[in-house]
Amino acid sequence: MNATSAMIAPPEFILDDSDDVKSSSAIVLIVDDCTRNIQIVGSILTEAGYEVMPATSGRQALARIVNQLPDLILLDLMMPEIDGMEVCRRLKNDPATQEIPVIFLTASSETGHLVEAFESGAVDYVTKPFNAMELLARVKTHLELKQNREALQRYANQLREMNNEKNELMSIAAHDLRNPLNNLMSCIEMIRPESSPADERQESLFEIMTNSVDHMLQLVNNLLDVNAIESGKWQLNLTRCDLREILVDVVNSYDNKAAAKQQSLILDCPLTALPADLDFTGATEVIGNLISNAIKYSPPGKAIQIRADSNEDRIRIEVQDQGPGLTPEDKTRLFGKFARLSARPTANEPSTGLGLSIVKKMVELMNGSVGCESEPGHGATFFVEWPTPESDPLPEPSSVELYTTS
Ligand SMILES: Nc1ncnc2c1ncn2[C@@H]1O[C@H](COP(=O)(O)OP(=O)(O)OP(=O)(O)O)[C@@H](O)[C@H]1O
Ligand SMILES: [Mg+2]
Numbered sequence: 001m002n003a004t005s006a007m008i009a010p011p012e013f014i015l016d017d018s019d020d021v022k023s024s025s026a027i028v029l030i031v032d033d034c035t036r037n038i039q040i041v042g043s044i045l046t047e048a049g050y051e052v053m054p055a056t057s058g059r060q061a062l063a064r065i066v067n068q069l070p071d072l073i074l075l076d077l078m079m080p081e082i083d084g085m086e087v088c089r090r091l092k093n094d095p096a097t098q099e100i101p102v103i104f105l106t107a108s109s110e111t112g113h114l115v116e117a118f119e120s121g122a123v124d125y126v127t128k129p130f131n132a133m134e135l136l137a138r139v140k141t142h143l144e145l146k147q148n149r150e151a152l153q154r155y156a157n158q159l160r161e162m163n164n165e166k167n168e169l170m171s172i173a174a175h176d177l178r179n180p181l182n183n184l185m186s187c188i189e190m191i192r193p194e195s196s197p198a199d200e201r202q203e204s205l206f207e208i209m210t211n212s213v214d215h216m217l218q219l220v221n222n223l224l225d226v227n228a229i230e231s232g233k234w235q236l237n238l239t240r241c242d243l244r245e246i247l248v249d250v251v252n253s254y255d256n257k258a259a260a261k262q263q264s265l266i267l268d269c270p271l272t273a274l275p276a277d278l279d280f281t282g283a284t285e286v287i288g289n290l291i292s293n294a295i296k297y298s299p300p301g302k303a304i305q306i307r308a309d310s311n312e313d314r315i316r317i318e319v320q321d322q323g324p325g326l327t328p329e330d331k332t333r334l335f336g337k338f339a340r341l342s343a344r345p346t347a348n349e350p351s352t353g354l355g356l357s358i359v360k361k362m363v364e365l366m367n368g369s370v371g372c373e374s375e376p377g378h379g380a381t382f383f384v385e386w387p388t389p390e391s392d393p394l395p396e397p398s399s400v401e402l403y404t405t406s
Contacts, residue, residue, distance in 0.1 A: 016159035026143050029053040029070035031061040031087065032081045032105060037128065040107070041074060044132045045139065056083030062090060065097055071145055074126070077106045077113060085113070085120040087249055092121035099149070101142040104381075110337065164231070171227040174220045180225060185213045215350035222354040225285075226337065229361045236279050236365055240389065243274035243283065243315060247308055250287045254295060261300040261347055265291070276315050277389050282362045286370075289355045290382045294321035296351070297343040297380075320381040325374040334372060335360040359384075 028050050032038050036057060036272040042052045053070055054079055055061035058079055073091070077084040084104055091097040104117050104125040114125060123142055126135050192206045227236040251267045258265050276283075287306075302322040308317055323343060326334065330341040340353040363370045375381035 025049060025051050027051040027053055027068065028139060029055060029061060029064065029073045031055045031058065031073065031079070031084070032076040033057060034076070036356075037076070037105065040130060041135065044130070044135055048136050048139075050139070051374035055089055058084070058085045058087040061087055065091070069097065070100060070197050071146065072139060073100055074105055074139075075102050075122070077104050077110050077117060077125075085117055086223075088117070088120040099146070101146050103138055103142060135141045160367065162246055166228050170223060171231075174223045174227070178217070178224070180401055181213055181217045185217065188213065197389050211348070211350070218350050219352050222352050222358060225358045226354060229358065229365070234282075234362075234365065236282065238277050238279055238366065240275055240301055241278045241280050241283060243276045243278070243308065243317070243386075245273070246278075246280070247287060247306060247317070250284055250291060251306060253288070254291050257292070258295050258304065261295060261298075263295055263298060263300065264303045266303055267306045269306075270310075274308055274310060274315055275389055276386050278366050278386065279362075282366055286359050286362050286384060287319075290317075290319040290384070293355060293382070294319050294323065294380075295348075296345045296349045296386070297321065298330040299346050312388055314385045316383055316385045318381055318383045320379060322379045325376045325378050325380050326372065327376050331372065331374070335370070 028045050030038050030045075030052060031042050032041070033056055038054045042054060045052050048208060053064060053068065061073070061075070062082075068286055075084045075087060088102050088104075091100060091102065097275055100123075101124075102122045104114075104122050105128060106114070106117070106125050107128050111127070117125065123145075124138050149237065185263075188206065188209050192210075193202075198222065221277050225234075247267060247269055251265050269380075290302065293308065298304060298321045304322075305318070305320040307316075307318040307320070325343075327342055330343075333341060335340045335356050337357045338353040340351055345351050360370050363386075366386060368384055368386035370382070370384045372380055372382045
């Protein structure tokens with residue numbers, strides 16, 4: 001069909017004003033206050049196999065769409081009462097209709113309005129008098145684009161569902177493994193001779209068993225943490241905590257691990273309380289992770305400094321070690337999941353590569369930020385900052401307490 005033949009309305013298309021247009025093929029709504037134009041465009045589309053839904057005003061178009069959603073809309077730009085741009089704006093503001101592609105039908109004298117027309121949400125335009133091939137090509141392209149977008153959306157939804165199912169499965173498996181592993185650890189501790197092991201071989205077997213179960217427990221706990229955070233199920237309970245108290249407790253809990261590597265943990269923090277609005281368990285886990293890394297990646301005999309200070313804006317915690325530090329490449333991947341980088345554990349400790357990704361997510365959920373300063377070969381300083389709570393101003397740190405273990 002060419003432009004000339006398009007101007008003649010074939011007899012089979014009859015303008016139907018009823019609201020009852022139903023079809024299994026693509027439905028195109030044609031909105032034009034000139035019924036002749038509707039007949040011409042309608043005939044071109046009907047001949048090409050489309051289902052046509054006519055409307056002679058913006059108001060009628062909006063009313064018809066309520067009963068039947070078209071797949072595409074051909075919309076006259078200039079119409080009395082509600083013009084094409086206003087119809088388009090209303091459609092784009094309604095979630096039920098905003099995905100329907102709108103192509104404007106414009107007279108060549110109206111092309112000055114095209115920028116505004118596109119801003120209202122249209123995807124394309126066709127100028128009158130209509131060229132049938134061009135009209136059909138544009139309709140076909142935008143219907144295909146719409147179908148592709150819908151297919152992508154369906155795939156994305158399917159992927160999201162499958163990912164949720166996988167997370168659910170992983171979480172059930174991890175959860176059900178935790179109890180037996182804890183039982184196993186208790187049994188190993190119960191049968192392990194308390195002093196003077198029978199022989200070196202037996203002692204080394206106990207060591208292997210303890211480390212293996214410890215590794216599995218750590219992996220299971222990390223997977224449960226990641227899953228809880230990513231599925232939004234992590235129970236965040238922000239309360240006023242004393243960060244100083246948390247620091248002292250965590251440093252004490254890592255005392256034995258550091259001592260086993262002849263490392264010293266030096267805590268340098270104000271003597272007075274450090275109030276912060278945090279999740280107590282989360283903050284304990286965050287600081288524990290950073291200290292555990294400092295111990296794990298530092299060679300034996302080194303010192304690890306844990307500092308805390310605050311001003312009226314923020315509280316800053318630092319964990320500084322004398323380990324191998326991080327390369328620029330390491331830094332880009334540091335807080336990603338399963339990031340096992342250049343530094344390897346110096347005493348065969350377990351390493352799942354999940355700890356810092358959990359730290360970052362937990363810190364951010366608690367309105368803070370985390371980072372790392374390091375030069376390769378010169379140790380690393382990990383820091384966490386949380387906002388100083390507004391009410392309850394901080395007491396001036398009167399002096400500084402130095403706490404050293406090992
Ligand atoms: N203090 C540090 N010094 C040097 N490298 C570090 C330090 N902390 C972390 N890294 C590097 O970053 C990687 C990721 O650390 P992350 O804590 O996420 O995992 P992990 O320690 O391997 O395992 P886990 O899940 O048990 O914490 C580590 O494998 C290590 O290579
Ligand atoms: Mg770690």
